[in-house]
Amino acid sequence: MSNDNRLEINPLYRPHRMKLGVMAFNCSHGSTITTAEGGWQLNWPDTITVAQMADRAGLDVLLPVGRWRGYGGATNFNASTYETFTWASALGAATTQIGVFATVHVPLFHPVMAAKMAATVDHVTGGRFCLNVVCGWFKDEFEMFGAEWREHDRRYDYAEEWVRFVRRLWSADTEFDFDGKYFQSKRAWSEPKPLQRPCPPIMNAGGSPAGQHFATTVADMNFLILRNQDFAGGKAQIDALKNAARAAGRDVQVWIHVYVVCRDTQAEAERYLDYYVREKGDYTAVNNLLGIFGMQSATLDPKALEEFRFHFIAGHGGYPLVGTADQIVSKLDQLSRMGVDGCLISWVNYQEELKQWVDEVLPLMEQDGQRIARPAAGAALGK
Ligand SMILES: Cc1cc2nc3c(=O)[nH]c(=O)nc-3n(C[C@H](O)[C@H](O)[C@H](O)COP(=O)(O)O)c2cc1C
Structure with a gap:
C-alpha cells in the first residue's frame, strides 16, 4: 500500500x-462588497445548487472563508456565514467528486477537536477533504472568543506547533504525550484516522515573510496574493515561493483568488465591473475591512492597500479576470505559465455566472489544454 x-x-x-475552485460562497456577499442586484444572499438551497453545479462540471475544490463577524456598511459584508467544518461535511455528502475545504482559525480550535472534525469530513467525502489554516488578522473576532491576540509572527509560530500536533493526531498509532510551547496534552489520541495518507493537504494564505515561511515549510499549498500583475513580476514572486519550498525539500502548489466578470464583449464586462464597484460599491464596509487589514496584518503597506480598494470591492483583493471567455482563457494560460497551479473563483452572482463559466469558459480551457476533458458524470479524475 502506498504511503x-x-x-x-x-x-x-x-x-x-x-485547477479550479469556487470560493467564499459560505459568506453573505461572497467576495464582492457591493449592493448590486444578484449578489450572494446566503442560504442553504442556493449553496447546494452552486456546490452541485461545480461538482457536476468537474471543478476541483470548494473553499469557504472562516469569518465570525461582518464589516458593517449597507451590506454588512460577510456578516452572515456558515461555519466551515459543518458546511464542508454537508457539502461533502451532497457531492461526488469535488474537493471540500474547511477553514480553521488555529487559535480558536483546539488541535484535538480540529483533528477529529477533519477526519470526520475526510470519511464523509471519501478522502476529498483539505484544510485551510489561517492565523487570524481580525482582532474583534478573537475578542469574541476571549482568545489571546499574539504578535503577528508569533501567530505563525503557534500555527506551526498546531499543525505538528494535528498531523501527529492524524498519524499516531499509539497514545502520546504532547509537550509543546503552546500545547501540553496527556495521552493524546484520535480515531478514526483520515482516509488520506499521510494526511489531508494543508493550505495557507500567509503573505508576510512569516506567512510565506510557514507556507513553504509547513503547508502543501499557498494562496498567493499576486503583488505584481505583470508577467515577469508575478513569475518572480511565484518562483521565489516554489524555490523556497524546494529548498526545504517540499513541493508546494500555488493558488490565487480571481474575481470574474465574463461578458460577450470586453466593453460590456468593464461596464458591469464599473457599475458594481464604483456605482454600487459599499465604501463603508470596504474602508472598515481595509482599516482592519492594514492595521493588523503585515502583508501590504498602507499605500498598496489604497490601490487594493477597487479590487477589494470587486473581489476581496483578488486578481481580475474581466473580459470575454476567450480573453479570460488566454489570461488563465498566462497565469499558468507564471506558475499558478489553481484559481479560486468568486463572482457577484454565483448561480448565473458559475453556469456561464461551465458553459462558455470551461470548454475553451479544455480545448487549450489547460484542463483534461471532463469524465462522464460521477467518475473520478486522476485515477
Ligand atoms: C485566498 C485567501 C483566502 C483566505 N481565507 C481567509 C479566511 O478564510 N479567514 C481569514 O481570517 N483570513 C483568510 N485569509 C487571510 C490570510 O490567512 C492571511 O491572514 C492574510 O493573507 C495576511 O497574511 P499575513 O498574516 O501573512 O500578513 C485568506 C487570504 C487569501 C489570499
Whole structure:
C-alpha cells in the first residue's frame, strides 16, 4: 500500500494544468462588497445548487472563508456565514467528486477537536477533504472568543506547533504525550484516522515573510496574493515561493483568488465591473475591512492597500479576470505559465455566472489544454 494515496483520491492532485475552485460562497456577499442586484444572499438551497453545479462540471475544490463577524456598511459584508467544518461535511455528502475545504482559525480550535472534525469530513467525502489554516488578522473576532491576540509572527509560530500536533493526531498509532510551547496534552489520541495518507493537504494564505515561511515549510499549498500583475513580476514572486519550498525539500502548489466578470464583449464586462464597484460599491464596509487589514496584518503597506480598494470591492483583493471567455482563457494560460497551479473563483452572482463559466469558459480551457476533458458524470479524475 502506498504511503501517499492523495494523488489518487484528492482532487487537489489532479493533472489539470490549471485547477479550479469556487470560493467564499459560505459568506453573505461572497467576495464582492457591493449592493448590486444578484449578489450572494446566503442560504442553504442556493449553496447546494452552486456546490452541485461545480461538482457536476468537474471543478476541483470548494473553499469557504472562516469569518465570525461582518464589516458593517449597507451590506454588512460577510456578516452572515456558515461555519466551515459543518458546511464542508454537508457539502461533502451532497457531492461526488469535488474537493471540500474547511477553514480553521488555529487559535480558536483546539488541535484535538480540529483533528477529529477533519477526519470526520475526510470519511464523509471519501478522502476529498483539505484544510485551510489561517492565523487570524481580525482582532474583534478573537475578542469574541476571549482568545489571546499574539504578535503577528508569533501567530505563525503557534500555527506551526498546531499543525505538528494535528498531523501527529492524524498519524499516531499509539497514545502520546504532547509537550509543546503552546500545547501540553496527556495521552493524546484520535480515531478514526483520515482516509488520506499521510494526511489531508494543508493550505495557507500567509503573505508576510512569516506567512510565506510557514507556507513553504509547513503547508502543501499557498494562496498567493499576486503583488505584481505583470508577467515577469508575478513569475518572480511565484518562483521565489516554489524555490523556497524546494529548498526545504517540499513541493508546494500555488493558488490565487480571481474575481470574474465574463461578458460577450470586453466593453460590456468593464461596464458591469464599473457599475458594481464604483456605482454600487459599499465604501463603508470596504474602508472598515481595509482599516482592519492594514492595521493588523503585515502583508501590504498602507499605500498598496489604497490601490487594493477597487479590487477589494470587486473581489476581496483578488486578481481580475474581466473580459470575454476567450480573453479570460488566454489570461488563465498566462497565469499558468507564471506558475499558478489553481484559481479560486468568486463572482457577484454565483448561480448565473458559475453556469456561464461551465458553459462558455470551461470548454475553451479544455480545448487549450489547460484542463483534461471532463469524465462522464460521477467518475473520478486522476485515477
Ligand atoms: C485566498 C485567501 C483566502 C483566505 N481565507 C481567509 C479566511 O478564510 N479567514 C481569514 O481570517 N483570513 C483568510 N485569509 C487571510 C490570510 O490567512 C492571511 O491572514 C492574510 O493573507 C495576511 O497574511 P499575513 O498574516 O501573512 O500578513 C485568506 C487570504 C487569501 C489570499
